[in-house]
Structure formats: structure tokens, C-alpha cells
Amino acid sequence: MATDSADILDRRSVAKAVVGFVIAAVLLYFLGNVVGWNDIVDALARADLRWVAVACLCTCGYLLAWTKTWQVVLDAGGITIPYRELVPTYLAATFANYTTPFGQAGGEPFIAYVLSADTEASYEESLASVSTADLMHLLPFFTFAGIGLAALAITGTIPPGASSILIGLAAIAIGVPAIVYGAWRRRDLVERIITTLARPVTTRTDRVSMERIETRIDTFYSQIARIAAEPRDLLVGIVYSYLGWICFAAPLYFAALALSLPVDPLLVAFLAPASSLAGFVPTPGGLGGVSTAMVALVVALTPVGAGAAAALAILYRATSYVFALLVCGPAALYVTARA
Numbered sequence: 520m521a522t523d524s525a526d527i528l529d530r531r532s533v534a535k536a537v538v539g540f541v542i543a544a545v546l547l548y549f550l551g552n553v554v555g556w557n558d559i560v561d562a563l564a565r566a567d568l569r570w571v572a573v574a575c576l577c578t579c580g581y582l583l584a585w586t587k588t589w590q591v592v593l594d595a596g597g598i599t600i601p602y603r604e605l606v607p608t609y610l611a612a613t614f615a616n617y618t619t620p621f622g623q624a625g626g627e628p629f630i631a632y633v634l635s636a637d638t639e640a641s642y643e644e645s646l647a648s649v650s651t652a653d654l655m656h657l658l659p660f661f662t663f664a665g666i667g668l669a670a671l672a673i674t675g676t677i678p679p680g681a682s683s684i685l686i687g688l689a690a691i692a693i694g695v696p697a698i699v700y701g702a703w704r705r706r707d708l709v710e711r712i713i714t715t716l717a718r719p720v721t722t723r724t725d726r727v728s729m730e731r732i733e734t735r736i737d738t739f740y741s742q743i744a745r746i747a748a749e750p751r752d753l754l755v756g757i758v759y760s761y762l763g764w765i766c767f768a769a770p771l772y773f774a775a776l777a778l779s780l781p782v783d784p785l786l787v788a789f790l791a792p793a794s795s796l797a798g799f800v801p802t803p804g805g806l807g808g809v810s811t812a813m814v815a816l817v818v819a820l821t822p823v824g825a826g827a828a829a830a831l832a833i834l835y836r837a838t839s840y841v842f843a844l845l846v847c848g849p850a851a852l853y854v855t856a857r858a
Contacts, residue, residue, distance in 0.1 A: 552813065558826025559833065562778055566834060569711050572778035574838035579764035581845065582610060587759040588655060589634075595752035597747050598640045605754045607857075609636045610850030617844055627653060643739040651746050651822040654699065655757050659764035660792050667789020671820065708735050753812065767791065767839070780823050782831070790816055810836055 523580040586609040590602050612630040619629065633645035640648070702709050713736060746753070768791035775782035782790075813832035817823050823831070 524753055544782065554825045554829040555823065558824075559830045562827050562830035563834060564577065565779075566777040566830075567779075568777070570773045571834070571838060574770035574773035574777070574835075575842045577766045577769035578839050578842050579846065580762040580769075582613065584759050584763035584766060585609065585652070585656070588652050588756045588763065589648065590657070591752050591756035591759065592652045592746060595749035595756075596644060596648055598638070598644060598648070600638055600640075605638075607850040607854050608634060610847040611637070611854035614844065614847035614851040616711055617840065632646040633854070637857070647743045647746065649663075649737050651743065651753075652756065652760075655753070655760040656764070658757060659761040660795075662761070662791040663764060663788040667787070667793075670783075671789060676680065706740055769833045770839040774831055774838055777834060778827065780821075780827055781829055782817070782821060782823075786820060790820075809813075809840075 586606050587602065589609055590600060590605050593600055593605075612633040615629055627646065627649050631642055631649045634640060634649065635642040636644040637647070664736070705824060764799055768787055771791055772782065772784055772787045775787075790813065794809050794816060796812070810829070810832040813835065814825065814828045817828035818825055821828075
């Protein structure tokens with residue numbers, strides 16, 4: 520177990536998170552000004568707290584389900600960790616990912632560090648496992664987006680302004696598998712690019728050597744191959760990934776019920792993954808960007824007004840993202856203290 524895991528929340532990370540939250544607050548402020556804070560507050564004041572509580576429980580559900588996906592993938596790679604010990608580690612990694620700007624766009628290296636610091640897995644083994652689990656999460660992402668999109672196409676309710684979202688989904692659907700396949704088939708090219716980039720660093724310090732870098736690359740690819748050799752475990756992991764995605768999208772549906780808004784479950788299947796594309800904005804967890812995208816989509820696809828749509832977006836993010844932070848924050852402190 521790494522001795523420097525107490526640096527998970529170092530000053531630089533905290534500073535970046537604070538700046539990201541400030542930017543997110545500004546985005547939300549302008550969103551409220553455009554839509555009208557009075558309408559938003561009035562809608563939220565009438566929310567049924569019972570459905571809000573159910574939405575929060577669903578958030579706990581996706582955290583627990585995706586922890587199980589992690590455990591299955593780690594086990595396929597020969598790393599056995601009891602589930603109850605892995606839960607706080609996953610929650611701590613999620614907290615780090617959710618509080619880091621652009622964390623949603625590429626937090627795997629940092630999450631792998633948290634996992635390796637809190638378990639017996641090496642960094643390369645952790646990174647291979649986390650990357651595999653993330654690829655599993657893409658399957659339900661596109662499945663639910665496709666089902667929702669098909670429902671919209673059948674009903675003829677796809678607005679012209681949704682073309683950019685469809686292009687984004689298509690780019691991810693085509694680009695990610697192509698990059699993954701290319702990185703796997705052209706391992707020599709990947710190793711050559713990494714070593715070329717790292718060579719200037721190795722000439723300036725003795726702490727990093729080309730031999731060590733090459734060994735780490737070999738370990739990473741060997742672990743990926745080991746995981747891929749266990750298709751039964753991967754299938755189980757995919758099942759938990761789908762279950763997690765259902766729980767991830769469910770808070771949006773229950774938030775709509777809490778506000779008495781007419782949002783169909785099939786529409787939720789499209790809205791959750793489509794709005795998550797805005798998670799690539801430079802704020803923690805896509806805060807501000809996801810809410811804005813959600814408002815635009817809800818207004819375009821439903822008879823809901825802008826004020827109610829903004830209330831729905833805010834309540835959805837409160838019961839999913841914010842509640843997840845409240846659950847994961849103590850786990851991050853616990854993992855830091857335990858390490």
C-alpha cells in the first residue's frame with residue numbers, strides 16, 4: 520500500500536476543485552437568471568420529498584453496482600479484494616473524479632492511483648482494471664441512448680437542434696472503440712509514442728528510466744490480456760454495469776415525479792447519457808454544463824417550460840451528483856486515514 524496516498528487531496532487538487540466549483544456556480548447563476556430564479560424556486564418548493572428520497576437511494580444503487588463491476592474486473596485480473604473493503608475505495612475514487620475539473624473526461628489515471636494506493640494491486644494492474652470497467656460502462660451508455668433515440672425517432676420528436684448531441688454520441692460510439700482497438704493492435708506504436716514523450720524526462724532525472732517505463736507498459740498490456748481471458752467474469756461485470764446505469768438514470772425519472780412533470784422513462788433513457796456529454800466542460804463533474812444541457816433538451820423534447828425544466832435539472836443533479844459527493848466525501852477521508 521502506497522505511503523503517499525494522503526496526498527489524494529493535496530493543495531493543488533483542492534485549488535483546481537475550488538476554481539472549478541466557482542466556474543460551475545457562475546454557470547448556474549447565469550442559467551437561473553436566464554430562466555428565472557422565481558420559477559425555479561417555486562417549482563422546487565413543491566417537490567415531493569418522498570420521490571426525492573427514492574432518487575437519492577438510486578444514486579447509492581449505482582455506486583454499489585459499479586463497485587461490483589470493479590470487483591469482478593479485478594478478480595478477472597487475479598486481484599481478489601473483499602467487496603466491503605472495495606466499496607470505500609471506489610467511493611473515494613469517485614469523489615476524486617467528481618471534484619476534479621475534466622475528471623469525467625479522463626480521470627482513469629487518478630482513480631487507478633487511488634485504487635493502487637488503497638489495495639495490493641500495482642498501478643498498472645489498477646489502470647488496466649479501471650480502463651476495462653470504463654469500457655464496460657460504455658455498453659449501457661449507448662444501449663440506453665439508442666433506445667431513447669429510437670423512441671424519439673418513432674414519435675417524430677427529435678428537434679433540429681439535437682444534431683450536435685447526436686454527432687457527439689456517434690463520435691464516441693465510433694471513436695472510442697476505434698482508439699481502443701488501435702491501441703491494442705498497435706502496441707508497438709503506443710509504446711514508441713510513450714517512450715518518445717518520456718525520453719526528455721529520463722535525461723533530466725534518475726527517478727524515471729526507460730526500462731521502468733517499458734516494464735510498466737508491458738505489465739499494463741499483460742493485465743488487459745489476463746482480464747480479457749475471463750469472458751464469464753466480463754459478462755457478470757457488464758450485467759452490473761447495466762444495473763448501475765439504470766440506477767444512474769433513475770434519479771432523473773424520480774426527480775420528474777417529485778416535480779409532477781411529464782417525462783417518459785424512454786425519454787429519460789436518452790436524456791441521461793445525452794446530457795452527460797456536457798460533463799466534458801472544465802468544471803467538477805460537469806457541474807453547470809450538464810444542467811444547462813438538460814434544460815435545453817427537456818424544453819426541446821417535452822411540453823415542460825424553461826423554469827420547470829431548470830428545476831428538474833437542478834433536482835436531478837442534487838439527487839445524483841451532489842448526493843454522491845455527500846456519500847463519497849467521508850469515504851475519501853476514511854481511505855486517506857486508513858492508508
